[in-house]
């Protein structure tokens with residue numbers, strides 16, 4: 271168990287945030303465009319419920335909670351459990367719709383040993399600079415046998431995500447993210463074994479036209495890391511799709527569970 275003074279923690283966190291910094295602009299863009307609508311969370315509620323039992327009093331940590339939409343959903347779905355939230359970006363912590371949010375990171379979690387019944391990481395794992403250090407820290411705070419629930423787009427898994435159809439250059443960015451075997455191997459060093467992995471479908475936007483109208487480059491790490499030319503070409507593809515395609519935008523991200 272270790273606690274840092276706030277200033278020391280903040281300096282350490284600054285060095286640990288990877289890929290993009292989640293400053294005020296990124297945070298606002300994420301908040302405006304990346305939250306799933308409450309009705310569209312049902313597939314995730316069911317998927318998480320297959321691996322995590324929300325018994326009264328259990329403690330579930332939303333690690334890298336961002337603007338807090340998952341922590342808020344957990345509190346709404348399961349009022350009897352204790353939901354905790356940790357986030358390294360001050361801009362995200364300030365705007366979080368779930369409070370309180372503690373400063374911390376995947377390798378620096380401000381909770382005692384064996385104090386948690388589950389850890390949730392949603393679209394966070396690719397930002398973690400040292401997966402083995404994160405796995406050790408998550409092992410420390412979890413009770414034996416409790417699950418790590420990782421929601422992510424993983425390297426090599428672009429085909430179920432429409433964004434990569436419109437922005438194919440962003441596939442190369444996704445392929446720099448950890449793959450499922452990479453995460454399994456890193457967590458194995460801390461004694462974890464994968465106990466489940468499933469693609470979970472979600473309605474990301476009610477229509478392609480909505481997706482096109484609401485797109486914000488700052489809200490998507492893969493779009494921030496392609497060239498301006500590739501981004502412009504993708505926007506043109508998306509606008510063409512908005513004119514010709516009907517129906518909701520359904521993507522699938524993966525849920526990887528380790529214990």
Ligand SMILES: C[S@@+](CC[C@H](N)C(=O)[O-])C[C@H]1O[C@@H](n2cnc3c(N)ncnc32)[C@H](O)[C@@H]1O
Pocket residue numbers: 286287288291292333334335336337338339340357358359362374375376377391392393394397398399
């Ligand atoms: C794409 S956002 C996802 C936010 C939230 N989990 C969600 O799904 O809505 C990624 C988040 O990971 C956070 N993050 C970055 N590096 C991290 C680290 N090393 N440990 C924990 N969280 C981190 C970022 O600050 C940001 O809030």
